[in-house]
Amino acid sequence: MAHEILTVAQMYSVDRAAMQAGIPGSLLMERAGMAVAREAIILCGGRPRPVVILCGPGNNGGDGFVAARHLSAAGWRVRVGLLGDRVALRGDAAWAAECWTGCVDVASPDLLSGAGLVIDAMFGAGLNRPLEGQALALVQAMAQPGLPVLAVDVPSGIHGDNGVVLGAAPVADVTVSFFRPKPAHYLYPARGHVGRLVIADIGIPDTVLASIGPTIQTNDPTLWRAQFPRPAVTGHKYQRGHALILGGTVMTGAARLSARAALRLGAGLVTLACEPAAQLVYSLSMPSLIVQPITDAGGFSELLADPRRNAVLLGPGAGTGALLREAVLASLRAGKAGVLDADFFSSFAGALSTLRQAGLNDRWVLTPHEGEFARLFGPLTGSRLDRARHAAAESGAVVLLKGPDTVIAHPDGRVRVNHNAPPDLAIAGSGDVLSGLILALLAQGMDPFDAASTGAWLHGAAGQYCGRGLIAEDLPEAVPAVLKQNNL
Ligand SMILES: NC(=O)C1=CN([C@@H]2O[C@H](COP(=O)(O)OP(=O)(O)OC[C@H]3O[C@@H](n4cnc5c(N)ncnc54)[C@H](O)[C@@H]3O)[C@@H](O)[C@H]2O)[C@@H](O)CC1
Ligand SMILES: Nc1ncnc2c1ncn2[C@@H]1O[C@H](COP(=O)(O)OP(=O)(O)O)[C@@H](O)[C@H]1O
Ligand SMILES: [K+]
Structure with a gap:
C-alpha cells in the first residue's frame, strides 16, 4: 500500500515526469475522467441518475468533460455546466471539451434542479484564491439535502496543501483523486469535506517518485x-x-x-x-x-x-x-x-x-x-x-x-x-x-x-x-x- 502524500507542487512535478516518460497529459486526463465516471456509477449503485457535471476552467474541468462522455456512453442523462468561457479552455481541458459532443450550459445553480448526482469538477489542485461569484453560488447550491456530491481531486474551494477552505467548499460523499493523496485529504477542516476518498490509478508509474522525494506519509x-x-x-x-x-x-x-x-x-x-x-x-x-x-x-x-x-x-x-x-x-x-x-x-x-x-x-x-x-x-x-x-x-x-x-x-x-x-x-x-x-x-x-x-x-x-x-x-x-x- 502506498503511503506517500504529495503536495500540489509535487503533484505537478509528477505530471511533468509522467509526460516526460512518454505518457501524454490527455491520456492521464482520459483515465482520470474514466475513474470519476466509474466511481459515480458505484456511488449510485449501478443505477443511472440524472447527473450534473460542473466543469471549471482548468484541468479539473477537463476531467469533468471526460467523465461526462463516459457516463453518457453508459446511458446516463448528463448535463454539463461550464464555469467560464469554452473558448478560453486550454491544452488537455480544451481537448476533453472537444471530445464531449453533448450540450454545454453556463454553470448556474438552476442546472441542479432535478439532479440525482452532482459531479464537482470546478477546481482542483490549481485553486489559488477564495471562491467568489458564480463559483461560490454553485457550491452553496450543492448543499441540498439528498443531493449526493462526487468531487474530482478535491471538493472545489479546498486548498490542496493546507486543508483550508477558501471561501466555501461542498461536503462531498466521495472524492476521487489521482495517483497519490494530497495533504488536504487528511487535514481538517478539508477532511470533513472529502467524504470517502478514492485514489485512482491513472497509469503514472511509481518510479516517478524517485525524483520527487516525498516526505509526507499517512500513518499505518x-x-x-x-x-x-x-x-x-x-x-x-x-x-x-x-x-x-x-x-x-x-x-x-x-x-x-x-x-x-x-x-x-x-x-x-x-x-x-x-x-x-x-x-x-x-x-x-x-x-x-x-x-x-x-x-x-x-x-x-x-x-x-x-x-x-x-x-x-x-x-x-x-x-x-x-x-x-x-x-x-x-x-x-x-x-x-x-x-x-x-x-x-x-x-x-x-x-x-x-x-x-x-x-x-x-x-x-x-x-x-x-x-x-x-x-x-x-x-x-x-x-x-x-x-x-x-x-x-x-x-x-x-x-x-x-x-x-x-x-x-x-x-x-x-x-x-x-x-x-x-x-x-x-x-x-x-x-x-x-x-x-x-x-x-x-x-x-x-x-x-x-x-x-x-x-x-x-x-x-x-x-x-x-x-x-x-x-x-x-x-x-x-x-x-x-x-x-x-x-x-
Ligand atoms: N496527476 C494528476 O493529479 C492529474 C490531474 N488532473 C486534473 O488536473 C487538475 C489540476 O489542473 P489545473 O492546474 O488546471 O487546476 P484547476 O483545474 O483547479 O484550475 C485552475 C484554473 O482555475 C483558475 N482559478 C483558480 N482559483 C480560482 C478561483 N478562486 N476563481 C476562479 N478561477 C480560479 C486558475 O487561474 C486556473 O486557470 C487536478 O485537480 C485534476 O483534476 C487530471 O487531469 C489528470 C492527472
Ligand atoms: N476530535 C478528535 N478526534 C480524534 N481524536 C481527538 C480529537 N480531539 C482530541 N483527540 C485526541 O485525544 C487526545 C487528547 O489529548 P489531550 O488533549 O492531551 O488530553 P489530556 O491532557 O486530558 O490527556 C489526543 O491524543 C488527541 O489527538
Ligand atoms: K473539484
Missing part, C-alpha cells in the same frame, strides 16, 4: 510493523526496557494512566517517582508499578543514574513547580530517550533554547495539543503539517501535534499524518495514555519517530475498539485486543 502499521517490539523467547524484563515516570502530587490520575498504558504496551518495568505525600495513591493503584518516593530533583537524578532506566516521561499531572523543571533538564543532560507532555509545556513556555542547550534531540518526543504547542513554539502560522515540521526542526525533537488529524514530524523533515482517531478520544486523560504508549515503545528501543507513529495509531485503534462511551481508563485495557486484532 506497514510503516513500522517490522520495528514493533516483540518479547524475545528467552528474554527477561530488563531486555524490555525500564520506563521512568514523574508523578505529581495533586493530579495523580494523569501519571497513573500513562503508567498503566506503558505497562500494557510491554515496558519491562515501570517506575513512578513521586513526593512522599502521593506515594500511597500510586502504590495502591497498580501492584505491577514500582513506586519510588523522592523529596527533590536530586532524588530523581539518582533514579536517572541507573542506565537500565532508559526512557522517561515527564509532564502528565506533574504540576509546574521546580521539580518538573529540574527533572526535565536532568533527564535531557543524562542523554535518555523520552516523552515530554502536558505540564512540561507550561513549565518551559518560550524556553526552547534552554531545552536545546540541555540536550533536547531526536531521542525525545514532544506531544502537545494545539494550546500546549503555542506555549512552547509561539503563534506559528501555516497548516498543522507545516507548523509541526517547523517545530521539529526548531527543537531538534520529534513533534507529535495532537488532534483529530495528529501530525508527527521528525526534525529531518519527514512527516506522518495519523487518520484513525475517533472523536471519542477527545476526553480528559486520553493524551496521558498516548504519552504512556509512546514511552513503552521508547523503553523497548523503538526509534522515536516510529514510536510516536505507532503510539498515535494504537491510541486511535484503541479508541475505535472501545467506541462510544469510552473513558481514558478503557484505552490501556484495550491494548491487548488491539495488538491481537492487528497481529502486532
Whole structure:
C-alpha cells in the first residue's frame, strides 16, 4: 500500500515526469475522467441518475468533460455546466471539451434542479484564491439535502496543501483523486469535506517518485510493523526496557494512566517517582508499578543514574513547580530517550533554547495539543503539517501535534499524518495514555519517530475498539485486543 502524500507542487512535478516518460497529459486526463465516471456509477449503485457535471476552467474541468462522455456512453442523462468561457479552455481541458459532443450550459445553480448526482469538477489542485461569484453560488447550491456530491481531486474551494477552505467548499460523499493523496485529504477542516476518498490509478508509474522525494506519509502499521517490539523467547524484563515516570502530587490520575498504558504496551518495568505525600495513591493503584518516593530533583537524578532506566516521561499531572523543571533538564543532560507532555509545556513556555542547550534531540518526543504547542513554539502560522515540521526542526525533537488529524514530524523533515482517531478520544486523560504508549515503545528501543507513529495509531485503534462511551481508563485495557486484532 502506498503511503506517500504529495503536495500540489509535487503533484505537478509528477505530471511533468509522467509526460516526460512518454505518457501524454490527455491520456492521464482520459483515465482520470474514466475513474470519476466509474466511481459515480458505484456511488449510485449501478443505477443511472440524472447527473450534473460542473466543469471549471482548468484541468479539473477537463476531467469533468471526460467523465461526462463516459457516463453518457453508459446511458446516463448528463448535463454539463461550464464555469467560464469554452473558448478560453486550454491544452488537455480544451481537448476533453472537444471530445464531449453533448450540450454545454453556463454553470448556474438552476442546472441542479432535478439532479440525482452532482459531479464537482470546478477546481482542483490549481485553486489559488477564495471562491467568489458564480463559483461560490454553485457550491452553496450543492448543499441540498439528498443531493449526493462526487468531487474530482478535491471538493472545489479546498486548498490542496493546507486543508483550508477558501471561501466555501461542498461536503462531498466521495472524492476521487489521482495517483497519490494530497495533504488536504487528511487535514481538517478539508477532511470533513472529502467524504470517502478514492485514489485512482491513472497509469503514472511509481518510479516517478524517485525524483520527487516525498516526505509526507499517512500513518499505518506497514510503516513500522517490522520495528514493533516483540518479547524475545528467552528474554527477561530488563531486555524490555525500564520506563521512568514523574508523578505529581495533586493530579495523580494523569501519571497513573500513562503508567498503566506503558505497562500494557510491554515496558519491562515501570517506575513512578513521586513526593512522599502521593506515594500511597500510586502504590495502591497498580501492584505491577514500582513506586519510588523522592523529596527533590536530586532524588530523581539518582533514579536517572541507573542506565537500565532508559526512557522517561515527564509532564502528565506533574504540576509546574521546580521539580518538573529540574527533572526535565536532568533527564535531557543524562542523554535518555523520552516523552515530554502536558505540564512540561507550561513549565518551559518560550524556553526552547534552554531545552536545546540541555540536550533536547531526536531521542525525545514532544506531544502537545494545539494550546500546549503555542506555549512552547509561539503563534506559528501555516497548516498543522507545516507548523509541526517547523517545530521539529526548531527543537531538534520529534513533534507529535495532537488532534483529530495528529501530525508527527521528525526534525529531518519527514512527516506522518495519523487518520484513525475517533472523536471519542477527545476526553480528559486520553493524551496521558498516548504519552504512556509512546514511552513503552521508547523503553523497548523503538526509534522515536516510529514510536510516536505507532503510539498515535494504537491510541486511535484503541479508541475505535472501545467506541462510544469510552473513558481514558478503557484505552490501556484495550491494548491487548488491539495488538491481537492487528497481529502486532
Ligand atoms: N496527476 C494528476 O493529479 C492529474 C490531474 N488532473 C486534473 O488536473 C487538475 C489540476 O489542473 P489545473 O492546474 O488546471 O487546476 P484547476 O483545474 O483547479 O484550475 C485552475 C484554473 O482555475 C483558475 N482559478 C483558480 N482559483 C480560482 C478561483 N478562486 N476563481 C476562479 N478561477 C480560479 C486558475 O487561474 C486556473 O486557470 C487536478 O485537480 C485534476 O483534476 C487530471 O487531469 C489528470 C492527472
Ligand atoms: N476530535 C478528535 N478526534 C480524534 N481524536 C481527538 C480529537 N480531539 C482530541 N483527540 C485526541 O485525544 C487526545 C487528547 O489529548 P489531550 O488533549 O492531551 O488530553 P489530556 O491532557 O486530558 O490527556 C489526543 O491524543 C488527541 O489527538
Ligand atoms: K473539484
